[in-house]
Amino acid sequence: MVLEVLQLGFMQRALIAGVAIAITTSVIGLFLVLRRNSLFGDALSHVAFGGIAVGLVANVYPLWTGAAFSVLGALGITKLRRSAKIPADATVAVLLASGLALGLLLFSLSGQLFNISSYLFGSILVVSMEDTLAILAMAGAILAIVILLYRQLVYVTFDEEQAKVSGLPISKLNYLFVVLASVAVIVSMRLVGILLVSALIVIPNITALLLGKGFKKTALISVGISIFSVVTGIAVSYAANLPP
Template identity: 40%
Template sequence: MDLLTAEFFQRALIGGALIAITAPLMGLFLVLRRLAMIGDTLSHVSIAGVALGFLINVYPVAVGLAFAVIASFGIEALRKTYRSFAELSIAIIMSGGIALASILFTLKKGFNLNVTSYLFGSIYTLNQTDLIVVAAITAIVLVVVLLLRKELFLLAFDEDAASVGGLPVRYFNILIGVLTALVISASIKIVGALLVSALLTIPAACSLALSKSFRQAIGLVVIVGEVAVVAGLWMAGVWNLAPGGTIVLLLIAMLLASLAFRRMKV
């Protein structure tokens, strides 16, 4: 009970609970569109932004967010250039992000330890500014998904049909990319850039294994994310484990349980 009354743990729970809504939700759309690896790409680009933020003494998450948004535009532009090889856009942007981050790391070695917390997550160090950023991004994502849920549904399952039906596919692709960039930038301090892809994809995998409809999948993906983050934080706090790693391993355990349950029902 002492853990629950600690301010740092309360901030961690709030931040984790918020990101457990948006990351799995955006991840579901990405998985359905076969863009699951975009999470890794944007997270690596975000780390380059975080490193630059430390270098120029500007709020690192804000710089990482800007880098991720710019990268999302780059991915969409390259996807249009290489229509038959769309995955090339993800590989190219990821390579550029890693290269830029490695250069920035060497410019000022003194901040390497701070950047490490963004690589593996440092949810217990969330401050008031971090919570405001996460809450704002959560609100934006939820409003967009609620208002455009029908269009996003059509785009996720059949982009060609959406285009024929008059949907401005290009702008919706950019919108999804920007929203994903926002979510990833907010997530890297919680679970870390190296693990954020798991928070995007594994809840979606659990949801798709158990759900029978798209609406059910949306509900399940959020539930899985919330259970994993909240339970993972509690386990990490009680047993003194790494929070990000604990959350991801718990997600994997939940995925295995979901697959086993589905096999039992067949």
């Protein structure tokens, strides 16, 4: 039974793309959680939702406009957080609500409200080979950059002031990281949807923090939990004939 299922093309693509997303969101999510930015992914996904709606209205490939909005939103949040006049949580709340409102308005104007569920909840079982290759490429690029800058990112995450004193380019590292996070969010949206991106980013890492000690061990536990969740979800949805 299992071998028969794995021979199905759409299941192979779903599992490959799902595992790639699980690993990427776990790694990026751990940094976000440790930086007390757990809602960052949620805010970016809602901002991207507004960008997707803009793409539909402008007749442009929606994931490109969604990615642009997500990156701009990430940079905007980071910039505003450095302003003492605006609390960090208020910035996230404003962008989250604004992105959702813009998206709903433009989806209504474009006459594509019927298509909204695929963006809200994702469509992992209908991912194409092109989507799978794109996801693998972007996930690979994100993970490669994180591995390359691992020590610097960990240093900034745990002690930003000391990292600044030691001469690390804090601002550049932070801006680079939020761009990586925004790309991870927009890639994940294609599979799990806007409403569940934050769950994939936060829940495995919160669980891992309760079980693991040390950054690397916690990251491995988080990745394991995330992969298990994705694979189990796909398997159960297929077996029970339910939406994944």
